[in-house]
Amino acid sequence: STIVLVFEAPKGRRPTFDEGYVEGQRPGGWSWKIKQGQKVKVGEMLGFV
Amino acid sequence: LNAALKSTKIEWKPIPIGLGIGFLGLFQFYRVQQREQRIQEEERSSYGSGPDGGKPKKRERIRPSGPWQVQIMSTLPLKALSRIWGRFNELEIPYYLRVPGFKLYSFIFGVNLSEVAEPDLHTYPNLASFFYRTLKPGSRPIDPSPNAIVSPADGKVIQFGIIDNGEVEQVKGVTYSLDALLGSVRPKSSNGSIPTSNIASSPNSAQPSGSRARTGDEEIIRADEEFAQINGISYTLPNLFSSPQPKGNEPGEMPVDQSTSPRASSEAEVRADLALAESSRSWWAPTPSKDPTALYYCVIYLAPGDYHRFHSPASWVVESRRHFAGELYSVSPYLQRTLPGLFTLNERVVLLGRWRWGFFSFTPVGATNVGSIVVNFDRELRTNSLNTDTAADRAAEEAAKRGELYSGFSEATYENASSVLGGHALKRGEEMGGFQLG
Secondary structure (H helix, E strand, C coil): CEEEEEEEEECCCCCCCCCCCECCECCCCCEECCCCCCEECCCCEEEEC | CHHHHHHCCCCCCCCCHHHHHHHHHHHHHHHHHHHHHHHHHHHHHCCCCCCCCCCCCCCCCCCCCCCHHHHHHHHCCHHHHHHHHHHHHCCCCCHHHHHHHHHHHHHHHCCCHHHECCCCHHHCCCHHHHHCCCECCCCCCCCCCCCEEECCCCEEEEEEEECECCEEEEECCEEEEHHHHHCCCCCCCCCCCCCCCHHHHCCCCCCCCCCCCCCHHHHHHHHHHHHHHHCCCCCCHHHHCCCCCCCCCCCCCCCCCCCCCCCCHHHHHHHHHHHHHHHHCCCCCCCCCCCCEEEEEEEEECCCCCCCEEECCCCEEEEEEEEECCECCCCCHHHHHHCCCHHHHECEEEEEEEECCEEEEEEEECCCCCCEEEECCCCCCCCCCHHHHHHHHHHHHHHHHCCCCCCCCEEEECCCCCCCCCCEEECCCCEEEEEECC
16 A cells, blocks of 8 residues: 655745755755655654745 | 265365466456457447447546556456455454464564554454554654654655656656546636646645746746735736846856845835735645745555554645545555556545645555555545445446546545534644555
8 A cells, every 4th residue: 555645835945155055955945854765654754844 | 866966975175266366367357358349349330420429438447558467467356356355354363363363464564563552462353453453652753843744654655756747756767647646626627628737836726826837937926926816916917026137147156046036125015915924824724825836745655564544744634535446456666666657547545635835635545455445534435345436437437428528536525514624624643544454
C-alpha cells in the first residue's frame, strides 16, 4: 500500500546575494527534510514552510 | 452398479492452491477473451448506426503496457484474488497457534512487538486483526513544529518533489499527470475543454483563476490580481504596477525576484493590507495568494510489516472524497519502477481539501494484498467491493449513453452542519483510517 500526498505550499522568494543559494531551498518557502529511500514513522517531519 | 456405489471408498483430498490459482487465471483469461470478442462484434455490427458511431461501452478494463511480468499480472483477476486473500485472513487462528504465528510473521516482516498496544497476542483472532493493530499511546510522537507536514504513516519515502506542469514523477523519467491521479478538479468548461491544472495555480478553487500562468513571474502577477479581487480593491494590475520594471541585472548581481523588487508606492499599500489580512486571518482560511505557491508531492510506501493505519499529516479540512475503483496491482518498489502510472491504475481514495497554504490532497492507494481502504469519518465508503465495481460499470455505461466521458470515480462531499469550515476538519497526527488485508 502507498500514500501519495499532493499539497500546495509557498515557493518562497529568491535568496538575496548575502543569503546565498542552497539547492532546492528558498527563504520563506517549502523545504523538504527527507531523503529518497528514507524510512519514516508517523509524526516525523517530512518538511516545513 | 449398486455394489460399486456401496463398496467404493470415497476419499476427500484438498485441491492444491497453485491449481486453484491457475484455474482462476485461465478462467479469467477465457472470460476476457470472450468479452473482447463480444465487444468487437458489437462495434462491428453497430458501426455508423448511432449518433456517436457506436454502442455505449462498459468500463474498459485497464490494459497496462510493460514487461512480461506486468502482462501476466494484467490477465489475473487481481481484485477477486484480493478478496479471497482478505477472507482467508479473517479465518480464526487456533488459540495456541496465534502467538507463534504472529511472532513468526513479526520476525519475517520486522514488526516491533514492543510497540503494539495489546501485548497479549492471543487477543488477535486472525492475521487481519493483527495487521490492523494499534500502537501504544506515545509511541509515535508528533513533531511539534506548526509549519511542518508530518509523515502520515510508517513507511519508506519512494519519491518526493515539486509538481511541474501538472505532472508527478513516479520514478526517474516516468511521470503521470495529476488529473489522472486525482481526477479533473473542475467540470467541463463551456467550450468543452477541461482545465487541467487549475489546482496547480489557485489555492482556492472557488476563485476564478483562468488558465495557469507557466512561468514564476506570471504566477506572481496572477496572484496579485487575485489578491486584489479577494480584498475588493478597485484598482487593476496595469494601474498598480505601472512603474517601470528593472530591465536586467548587473554582472555579478543576484537575480532579483519581482515580488521583492521596488515598485510603485501603491504596492506598499497592498502589502500593508496583506499584513492586516494576515493578522486577522483564521488558521484554516486560504492564504491570500500574494505569496507565490507551488504544488509538492510525496509518495510513502508501506511494507507488509508496517503499522497500517494512517494519520493526518497536517491540520486541514477534507472537503470531498473521490473513489477510483481501479485495479489492484502490487505497489512494491519493483512494480513502481516497471509499471508506468501505477498509482493512476490502482484503486484509490482521493481526499481533497485545503490547509493553511491552499490545496491539500491525501491519496491512499490500495494493492493486491491490502485492497481495503478504510476512512474513519466516511462510513459509506466501500473499497475492493464487488458492488462498487458493478456500480462503476453502470455509471460508465450511463455516461456513455448520455454521450459523456466517464470520469472514472464516484465523488462525495463532506458537510458538517456544526462546523463553519465546510468540511471535515482534521488535526495533525489524528488517525484518519488505514489499510486492511484483502
